[in-house]
Amino acid sequence: GDSVTQTEGLVTVTEGLPVKLNCTYQTTYLTIAFFWYVQYLNEAPQVLLRSSTDNKRTEHQGFHATLHKSSSSFHLQKSSAQLSDSALYYCALSLANSGTYQRFGTGTKLQVVP
Amino acid sequence: EAAVTQSPRNKVTVTGGNVTLSCRQTNSHNYMYWYRQDTGHGLRLIHYSYGAGNLQIGDVPDGYKATRTTQEDFFLLLELASPSQTSLYFCASSAPAGTNERLFFGHGTKLSVL
Numbered sequence: 001g002d003s004v005t006q007t008e009g010l011v012t013v014t015e016g017l018p019v020k021l022n023c024t025y026q027t028t029y030l031t032i033a034f035f036w037y038v039q040y041l042n043e044a045p046q047v048l049l050r051s052s053t054d055n056k057r058t059e060h061q062g063f064h065a066t067l068h069k070s071s072s073s074f075h076l077q078k079s080s081a082q083l084s085d086s087a088l089y090y091c092a093l094s095l096a097n098s099g100t101y102q103r104f105g106t107g108t109k110l111q112v113v114p
Numbered sequence: 115e116a117a118v119t120q121s122p123r124n125k126v127t128v129t130g131g132n133v134t135l136s137c138r139q140t141n142s143h144n145y146m147y148w149y150r151q152d153t154g155h156g157l158r159l160i161h162y163s164y165g166a167g168n169l170q171i172g173d174v175p176d177g178y179k180a181t182r183t184t185q186e187d188f189f190l191l192l193e194l195a196s197p198s199q200t201s202l203y204f205c206a207s208s209a210p211a212g213t214n215e216r217l218f219f220g221h222g223t224k225l226s227v228l
Contacts, residue, residue: 032211044204044219090156099164100211106156
């Protein structure tokens with residue numbers, strides 16, 4: 001089968017410091033793309049990053065992630081966390097098996113404190 | 115910007131009750147999905163569809179039926195609701211794989227089964 005693992009349920013970081021959210025995956029199906037979604041309080045999830053290229057850095061809104069197929073990872077990083085980054089972050093795979101769908105991790109809540 | 119509209123926004127029912135959640139997208143997307151969101155489990159796929167009349171089973175389909183009546187409309191049916199189905203339900207749509215297949219989510223339906 002296929003799975004996405006986000007090991008941290010909660011990450012707390014001080015404003016201005018770097019942050020890293022971990023994502024690893026296992027898949028036996030054709031994996032089309034990798035995503036990070038962000039969900040702010042009382043809102044719907046929305047896409048933050050997408051990547052389908054091995055070892056290529058993808059950036060958006062100050063966040064970046066690099067897909068490493070050799071280690072089955074797609075970690076999300078930011079060099080300087082802002083209070084407004086506090087949200088729930090999901091890593092997801094886009095898979096092709098009986099059509100296409102996305103498999104999500106359990107999510108990591110990022111809390112940025114002053 | 116793509117639009118996905120869910121109704122109702124909130125629903126309360128009793129155990130054994132019959133519930134229909136509605137979703138309409140105006141993006142001309144082929145794919146539509148139903149997810150449930152629960153703390154500690156993240157977003158889990160219930161059912162999905164890649165066109166009118168098509169239905170695919172997701173990861174947590176037990177107790178749920180779904181029907182895609184048109185390209186725009188996707189319904190989730192709980193015919194004998196149970197307390198374990200208390201959750202936040204998200205509908206989403208996407209373009210086919212390889213064509214920017216990011217998910218566009220509706221604002222969610224909060225369902226409480228008493």
